[in-house]
Amino acid sequence: MHRRLRATILITFGLLIIGIFGGCGDDSPEVVTDPSQSDDTDPSNPTTSGATSPRTDDVPPPTLQVGVDPAPGAAPIPPNTQFSLTLYRAVVAVTVNGVAATGSGLNWTVSLTLQEGDGQTLDVRWTYPDGRSGSQVVGPYTVRVPDTMSPRITGGAVTDGTVNVDPAPLNAGGFRFDFNEDITGSIKLTDEAGVNLNWIDTLGGQTATLTAIVGQELVNETTYKVEIDVHDGAGNSLQATITFVTKPK
Template identity: 65%
Template sequence: MIQKFFNVGVLVGLVTLAGYVVIGCSESALTEKIDEPVTINLLATSPETGGTVSATADLRIVFDSAPKSVIVDGIPAIILNNTALVPIGDLPDVIPGTEKSVIIEWRNPDNSVAGAKTITFTVLDPPIDRFTFPNFVVVEPSPGAMLPSNQSFNLTFDQGVRAVTVNGVAATGSGLNWTVSLTLQEGDGQVLNVIWTNRDHSTGSRAVGPYVIRDPDVTLPVIVAGTVRDGDANIDPARINASGFRFDFNEPVTGSIKLTDEAGADLNWIATVAARTATLTPVVGQELANETVYKIEIDVRDGSGNPAQWTITFVTIPKE
């Protein structure tokens, strides 16, 4: 009887031990299965290397399972189950009639790198809907305007372009809208030579103009000659009473001129400001006297609106 119980106990122990072993193995196998990464493999491409494709078609990439992501020459692909699609026209540097090499990179579902492959194919025709060339360019300011020599221009194309230069200066921008700052030569009939690079790397050009280029006048008028100068102390009143005052400028001006006594009272001499000259003509009863302080006040501006003012103080000689 004891031997019988012993045998049963041994049998139960062995079964229990076997259960632990089986369970342990199962857990180990399960853990190993979960931790094992899934590697996605590329099966085929259309076109394949050496093939041809219409520029309006898609590059089709087939995998053995759905990848996490696919990038072709920097362009993200559209993923539909185990197939990735990229429009040929969206790829950079597509030149119709030439071979195109692209690098396909894809990732596993856990975002680890799965692989990369380079394929080369020939593009048969341009994607018309993407490579329509510009028919015109609008430039602001518009031709005919008078502009300073340092001027910025905004250029707007009716179709996107890759690069733009104006008079040899590279513009900044992208697609339809570009900006350039130029230093132009002063003169009439100035023209902008606009050259652009289309998205298929061909070029276009257009002459835009003419423009009138004038830098703004910021120079003040200057007196180049005058009957008296500020600070003169030996002015003969008889000579002035006979001929009056005259002042000449370096450019045409408009404005006023008047003669006053030392206190500033207007002597009402006849004043004229025309072209490059200002004059004061004597008035009977308001002649200059000897040994007296007088002032001439001049307030003019040139054609650009630059103002200039002078107060010329002088003293007549004593009476002999």
């Protein structure tokens, strides 16, 4: 009886031991990773994500790729004009309307002869160091032949050197002088010594007038001067002195 009980206890104990060790055998083995081969990639960090930074050449150019001086839309320019160009990126060659510009990198200059008129444009073309090319049309420009001529008197109440001038009509109606173009400036009446008689001067368009004031009217047998100092819209000036003598009584 005791032998059977002992055998039963030993068998039960043995089964318990086997069950314990059998359960431990189901655990997954621990994996040891080499730190040097761990993946530290952070998708949000471009230095570790493995993403390639975009090439500068892949960035589309701005709408305005070249700056030009003089700029379009400003004051009229003469047919023979030198242009300064500034490119947004360094280039190795530039032409404007087929004429080769001089310079390097970003800065270039070119001298052109343009046709007179409105709506003139520049066809700017360039070549990059890698052989690619670009172009842009700049304009419109207004091209005018410069005005270098001084205004001219086309008519007047008196002319230089006139004698026997009747003072009465001038005292009543004043002086009028006409010019070939619009003028600004001044006109005055003086005596022979150059003293201003302070007649009222009015300039407008292509006309200049002088109006008498009380106490400074013209008198007979006297030398007077009309001093004219005017200029046109282009800055061309005219200085003239008209000397005349009134008639005797």
